[in-house]
Amino acid sequence: MNLFKIAQENAASLESQLKLIMDQSAPDTKLCLEAFQNWFLDKAGISINMKAAVLSIFMVTGKHQNIHEWAVEQAELSGRTRQDILREKLGGYYDRRQAFDYAFDDGEGFRYGAFNAGGVGLSLFGDFCIVLSRTFMEALDDAACLPDDSLECCFNKLRQFDEDLVRRKACPHTHRHYLAAIKHAAVVPQTTKEQWGGVILADGNYIEAIFTAKILPDHIAQVRVKQDKYDELFNLAFDDFGRKLHEAETAQVLHFVQILKETRKRSISLEVLP
Amino acid sequence: MSIVLLAYFDLDGSAIVKIDSELLLARPPFEKRHIIKVDETTLGMAILRFGFFSTEKLFPDWEALIEFLQAQVAEAHKASGLDLSKVDVSQDIIDLAPPEILDRYLDRIERELIPTRRFDHAEAVLMAMIKSDNPDLIPKPRLSRVTQLIQALSEARKSDPVKALQSMADESRFPNLTKHGGLAKARKIEIGIKNRKSIFDHAA
Numbered sequence: 001m002n003l004f005k006i007a008q009e010n011a012a013s014l015e016s017q018l019k020l021i022m023d024q025s026a027p028d029t030k031l032c033l034e035a036f037q038n039w040f041l042d043k044a045g046i047s048i049n050m051k052a053a054v055l056s057i058f059m060v061t062g063k064h065q066n067i068h069e070w071a072v073e074q075a076e077l078s079g080r081t082r083q084d085i086l087r088e089k090l091g092g093y094y095d096r097r098q099a100f101d102y103a104f105d106d107g108e109g110f111r112y113g114a115f116n117a118g119g120v121g122l123s124l125f126g127d128f129c130i131v132l133s134r135t136f137m138e139a140l141d142d143a144a145c146l147p148d149d150s151l152e153c154c155f156n157k158l159r160q161f162d163e164d165l166v167r168r169k170a171c172p173h174t175h176r177h178y179l180a181a182i183k184h185a186a187v188v189p190q191t192t193k194e195q196w197g198g199v200i201l202a203d204g205n206y207i208e209a210i211f212t213a214k215i216l217p218d219h220i221a222q223v224r225v226k227q228d229k230y231d232e233l234f235n236l237a238f239d240d241f242g243r244k245l246h247e248a249e250t251a252q253v254l255h256f257v258q259i260l261k262e263t264r265k266r267s268i269s270l271e272v273l274p
Numbered sequence: 275m276s277i278v279l280l281a282y283f284d285l286d287g288s289a290i291v292k293i294d295s296e297l298l299l300a301r302p303p304f305e306k307r308h309i310i311k312v313d314e315t316t317l318g319m320a321i322l323r324f325g326f327f328s329t330e331k332l333f334p335d336w337e338a339l340i341e342f343l344q345a346q347v348a349e350a351h352k353a354s355g356l357d358l359s360k361v362d363v364s365q366d367i368i369d370l371a372p373p374e375i376l377d378r379y380l381d382r383i384e385r386e387l388i389p390t391r392r393f394d395h396a397e398a399v400l401m402a403m404i405k406s407d408n409p410d411l412i413p414k415p416r417l418s419r420v421t422q423l424i425q426a427l428s429e430a431r432k433s434d435p436v437k438a439l440q441s442m443a444d445e446s447r448f449p450n451l452t453k454h455g456g457l458a459k460a461r462k463i464e465i466g467i468k469n470r471k472s473i474f475d476h477a478a
Contacts, residue, residue: 051324053285057354067325091328093321112323124299124316125288125324151322152315204315234375236303237367238382241402242395247348248287248302250358255286257363260370 001163003104003210007144007170014171014178021185029189036188037177039196040117044180045221046137046209047116047201049126052233056255059217059262068101068108096151099161106142106212112150114206115176118197120224120273122206127229128259133221136213143173143211147183150208173209180207223263224271277333279342280317281326284350287343290317290326302347304340368402373410376403380419388423388430396427 022030050058058064065073067086075082087094101107113132114121121129146153146169153169156162171179181188184199191199200207233256236249245253263270275293282289287302290312297317301308320326333339351358371379379399387396403411403420411417 049324051283051286051288054325057285070325089327090321091330093318093328096318097322122319124312125283125320125326149319149323151318234367234371234378237364238379238399240364240367241398242387242392246303247344247351247358248304250361251286251347251351252302253367254358254361254363257366257370261366264370 001104003107003110003144003166003170004142004172006167007172010167010170011172011175013168014175014182017182018178021182025185025189032189033181033185035193036184036196037181039193040115040177040180040200043117043197044115044176044200045117045134046113046132046211047121047129047224048111048113048132048215049121049123049129051126052128052252052255052259054126055128055130055223056258056262059220059266060258062217064111064215066109066111067097096155096159096161100151100154103161103163103166109212110210111212111215113209113211114201115145115180115209116197116201119201120226121201122203123226123229124203127225129224130220131222131224132215132219136215136219140173140211140213142213143209145171145173145176145179146208146210147171147179148206148208150210173211176207176209183207217262217266217268220266220268222269222271223259224273227272227274230272275335277336277339279329279331279333279339281320281328282343282346283320283324283326284346287340287347288326289339289343290320291339300339302343304336304343364398365402365405368399368406368411369408371408371410373416376408376410376416379403380416380423383423384426388427391430391434393427393431393434396423400424400427 022033025033067089068082071082071085071089074080074085078085086097090097101110104110116129116131119129120127123129146166154162154166156165180200187199188196233252236245237253237256239245240250240253260270262268278292280290280292280297287304289300291298291300297312297314299310299312299316299320321328331342333342348358368376368379383396383399387393387399400420400423404424411420
């Protein structure tokens, strides 16, 4: 099963769904949804949240691994099988991960991001949010979108992978603005343009981008971090002058320094957001 | 009370634990404000999306848990050939700090460190600033403030009853430098700065 082909085949259905919404909408709502679609195409890029350590290692080594690539590397180092390593790491979540990734051709090569138009993304676990360049995004051959986290929205109530759900929800990259308008049709007319960034991406609610192209540090257009995290890291670094930091604190400061160095070296903008 | 560790991220020590029936996300440096309630969906997301290791280890208390997490962080870095106990990026931080952070550091030296007699801490930051090639340390107001604080620190050390005894010798006014044999280096830098008509000219 090819996710990108399925998404492509769903384009006409998405167009019909949006047409139906538009036809049933008042003229000002219709205008607002059209403006939202244009805004989404213009402003929403693909972002990936990363922990400081992950971003630092990615920027220094140039290597960004998904979980399968990581498992292959660990298997080579340890002599254990890749499946054993994945089973141990994912525990009770192993079946869900495998059910989705193994359902598709090249599923083990999937990379996941979220559409983002200005915020720090899903920052609960990944304080640093990288935004991939528009050039990279526009050049993606194999890319699809889903209206929510694929490991939630493509599974039924019994937590079983549901191919029908994928066939109904997958959207080709070219139609991402259709998906965004359909998903948020009820909310967009009640919000201002300034609020749309928060509409499309809030913790636990986002439009997922799935693609197979490898990402490199040069594909990063911007790195974003919340002001309070940025201040916390600089405060920790200040403490480092006066006391011996614990291992986890040292690691945080070290990776923060690497991120500062690499963003500067590569002329990537580091945006600190309130 | 026992703590069940359900997931952890070895490179930074973040963890999701279960205490009674409550799920908590704890992040270094593990102060109260770094511990927040989460739900099952978040636990799944941590493991499926953010590289957390799934586990079910039991710990008698927070102390034992944090000790385990710190060891994991050290171990994970060691596996990549990095000994965290030997990492020193303090000079890098000063070299990379933007102007508002440099000003905040200077504020903290003036308002927190010198009044509470944390002289070595203040001295280490100021010496890193002197050695730094950060261009944001060149503008006159900030540079003057650095030299004023060096003078204030020196005065505070002299007038401190305990520290005064240790300050009899000139070298001991900057124990960190003396300890690590860096005093000569600092003096060389001082001469360099004098020659480029910067920091110590302002202090004169």
